[in-house]
Amino acid sequence: MSMNFQPDQLQTMIVEAVDAVAPTSGIVGVAPVSCGAFIYDGFDFDFCQSLPGCAPAVASGIKRVRPKALVFTYQNGMDLAAAGISEVIHAANRGENISVIYADNGSCGLDCTEESRIKICELLSSLNNPVYITRVVATDKDNKAAIKSIKNAFKLQQENRGFSFVEILLVSSDDESKETKALMEELPSKVFVDKYGVEKA
Numbered sequence: 001m002s003m004n005f006q007p008d009q010l011q012t013m014i015v016e017a018v019d020a021v022a023p024t025s026g027i028v029g030v031a032p033v034s035c036g037a038f039i040y041d042g043f044d045f046d047f048c049q050s051l052p053g054c055a056p057a058v059a060s061g062i063k064r065v066r067p068k069a070l071v072f073t074y075q076n077g078m079d080l081a082a083a084g085i086s087e088v089i090h091a092a093n094r095g096e097n098i099s100v101i102y103a104d105n106g107s108c109g110l111d112c113t114e115e116s117r118i119k120i121c122e123l124l125s126s127l128n129n130p131v132y133i134t135r136v137v138a139t140d141k142d143n144k145a146a147i148k149s150i151k152n153a154f155k156l157q158q159e160n161r162g163f164s165f166v167e168i169l170l171v172s173s174d175d176e177s178k179e180t181k182a183l184m185e186e187l188p189s190k191v192f193v194d195k196y197g198v199e200k201a
Contacts, residue, residue: 010168013143014074018045018151021158025068030055032079053084056091059098070154072099081118088124088165095129095162099153102167104135104187117186120130121167125192132156132164133193137184139173145189154199161196 018027027045033052050058063071066190072145080088080102088100102120107185121135132153137144146168169187171180 005088009138009143009170010074010101010138010146013147013150013168014072014101015139016147016155018070020147020151021150021154023070023154023158025070026066027070028059028062028066028072030059030062030071030091032073032075032084043172047097053079053082053087055084056087056096056100057081059100060091060094062095063096063098067097070099070157072101072154072157074101074103076103077166079103081120085118085120088120089127092124092130092163092165093127094130097157097162099150099164100106101150101153102165104167104169111196119187121165121190121192124165130165130193131162132166132198133197134165134199135167135169135187135189137169137171137189139171141173156198158195159196 009068013030017098025172028045029045031047032055033048033049048058048062050073055075059071061075063069081104091098091100104120115194118198119132121133124130134149134152146166149168153166156166157163169184169189171184
């Protein structure tokens with residue numbers, strides 16, 4: 001898949017996952033505002049931009065009119081955890097057949113501060129309808145687990161299984177600070193929901 005500018009780490013992961021599942025019925029990404037607003041410049045497939053926090057709702061609508069397309073959202077902490085927590089909860093609770101990719105740098109919560117950080121995976125895994133919820137750590141030197149998780153989410157969507165959520169905790173491989181270690185203890189890598197056993201495949 002071609003990209004027309006130098007991609008960031010997470011964009012590269014998405015491309016590798018898309019290439020692995022090789023969708024044949026089109027791809028539609030939904031971009032947030034704020035830091036990820038111009039993600040669509042890096043891909044040669046369709047993108048839509050949503051209002052703050054509304055990417056899961058927009059993706060749900062797109063999936064209804066293009067049910068065979070691979071539809072995913074790309075959101076960061078400010079967009080998903082601060083502005084859009086209700087939207088992702090509702091989409092997950094309805095079991096929408098979409099994939100949500102959450103780029104988490106560990107710094108945002110309900111009011112965009114570390115003190116109010118909320119654990120999205122733990123929250124969504126308490127619902128009945130999501131089929132795949134996972135948190136993985138990706139560094140600048142190792143992103144294999146993250147690519148696998150995104151691929152799993154896309155594969156489940158292609159099989160019409162339902163709602164998938166992949167939280168990718170982005171940390172530097174050279175960062176061994178107490179803050180980073182505490183963050184990774186607070187937000188551990190874990191598969192919270194895997195109803196169809198994709199992690200074992």
